[in-house]
Amino acid sequence: MADANLFTMLSAYRPGSxxxxxxxxxTAGLAYFLKRGQRMLTALVSDAAGVRExxxxxxVQPRIADGGIPDMxxxxxGGQRAIVEVRVDDAVPGDTAPLEQLxxxxxxxxxxxxxxxxxxxxxxxxxGLSWLQIVEAxxxxxxxxAQQYSEFVLRDVLGxxxxxxxxxxxTNRLYALGAGAVRRTFADRVRYVNSASRPVGARYRxxxxxxxxxxxxxxxxxxxxxxxxxxxxHYHLMLAxxxxxxxxxxxQPRATGDWKWAHxxxxxxxxxxxxxxxxxxxxxxxx
Numbered sequence: 001m002a003d004a005n006l007f008t009m010l011s012a013y014r015p016g017s018x019x020x021x022x023x024x025x026x027t028a029g030l031a032y033f034l035k036r037g038q039r040m041l042t043a044l045v046s047d048a049a050g051v052r053e054x055x056x057x058x059x060v061q062p063r064i065a066d067g068g069i070p071d072m073x074x075x076x077x078g079g080q081r082a083i084v085e086v087r088v089d090d091a092v093p094g095d096t097a098p099l100e101q102l103x104x105x106x107x108x109x110x111x112x113x114x115x116x117x118x119x120x121x122x123x124x125x126x127x128g129l130s131w132l133q134i135v136e137a138x139x140x141x142x143x144x145x146a147q148q149y150s151e152f153v154l155r156d157v158l159g160x161x162x163x164x165x166x167x168x169x170x171t172n173r174l175y176a177l178g179a180g181a182v183r184r185t186f187a188d189r190v191r192y193v194n195s196a197s198r199p200v201g202a203r204y205r206x207x208x209x210x211x212x213x214x215x216x217x218x219x220x221x222x223x224x225x226x227x228x229x230x231x232x233x234h235y236h237l238m239l240a241x242x243x244x245x246x247x248x249x250x251x252q253p254r255a256t257g258d259w260k261w262a263h264x265x266x267x268x269x270x271x272x273x274x275x276x277x278x279x280x281x282x283x284x285x286x287x
Contacts, residue, residue: 004035006145014061017069019086022172024061026157027071027086029149030115030134031058034074038146040137048129049074049082049111070099073110080108085126087116088157088172089179089194096123117158117179121188131157162273165235168224169204174274178209178222181279189214195221203231205255219243222282224270226255237274238266239282247285 009028013021033041035058042055057075064070072084083099099112112126119128131153138146154160156172159180168174175194182190192211197204208223219242227234236253239246241263248265265285267278 004032006032009060012060014063014069017061017071019061019069019071020088023071023086023088026088026153028060029152030086031060031072033138033146033149034058038138038141040140041134044133044137045074045082045084045113045129046076048113048127049076049080050127051076051078051080051082051111053077053080080111081106082111082113085112085114087114088131089117089175089192096126117183160276162275164273165224165270168235168270168274169202169207174207174223175209177274177276177279181222181276181283182209182211184276185280185283186211186213191215191218193218195223200231203233205229205231217242220286221261222279224274225253225266227253227269229254229257231255235270236266236268237270237278237282238264239285240264241286244286 006029009032010025012028013024017024019027034045034055037055046052046055053076055074056077059073061069061071062073070083071086074082074084076082085096085099113129114122114126115129115131115134117131119130122128135150135153138150141147156176159173159176159178163173163177179192182192190211190213192209195210196207204226206223206225208221210218210221212218213220221240223238224235225238226232227236238253240256240259240261242261244263246263246265250264250266252259252261252264265282267281
């Protein structure tokens with residue numbers, strides 16, 4: 001398999017793909033280690049695809065005629081192929097029908113593998129693969145890049161660990177922290193999307209996750225809210241509910257004055273790294 005430059009792969013992005021740049025970044029990193037032939041990782045992905053042959057070719061966002069742009073296509077030495085759908089945030093699933101239709105048009109039907117935060121509720125005919133399994137496959141690799149990628153997946157994709165304020169407003173980590181918390185608290189009852197105001201001078205009025213429960217409307221939000229207007233450098237970690245009362249209610253913050261949401265609660269100004277336990281505390285106030 002041809003050598004790959006990690007940084008060239010990470011800088012590449014195909015416009016028109018349904019993937020976000022962040023999702024593409026995660027996919028390109030994974031493809032790099034598959035191209036290296038990392039033993040445990042290739043065995044994991046091959047097993048998910050139901051193929052017992054080495055991977056011969058790894059393609060990120062290849063354009064397949066009119067069939068769209070898959071996140072990744074793997075070609076094995078015997079010619080069998082696998083389409084890999086990569087999801088870093090699977091609470092509002094994308095449409096997989098075009099890829100499923102594409103798979104029926106090839107001479108040999110490819111395997112369908114869906115990589116996401118967990119392997120539960122993966123729709124048929126897809127086979128599930130989790131990001132945590134990717135981390136476990138790389139944990140014994142002594143390559144510093146493999147260790148850095150594993151840490152990146154744990155913190156920036158799965159939302160595990162604390163997040164300093166400067167990283168919360170400049171990376172995906174706050175989004176991941178919120179997604180991990182609502183999945184942990186509400187399991188398959190929840191749908192969620194990223195939600196942030198337009199940045200003004202690298203400051204935000206609010207930044208977090210809007211979510212819905214039990215198939216309802218997007219009536220809940222959790223994240224950080226700027227303390228002042230005009231915007232300053234201080235933020236509060238808060239939960240908002242459009243209709244449902246919350247415990248330990250506080251007044252609506254000024255920076256969200258245009259919201260018509262009645263119920264707010266918070267844990268105060270962010271002065272230390274934001275921890276998962278703080279999210280768990282806020283979300284418990286909805287129970």
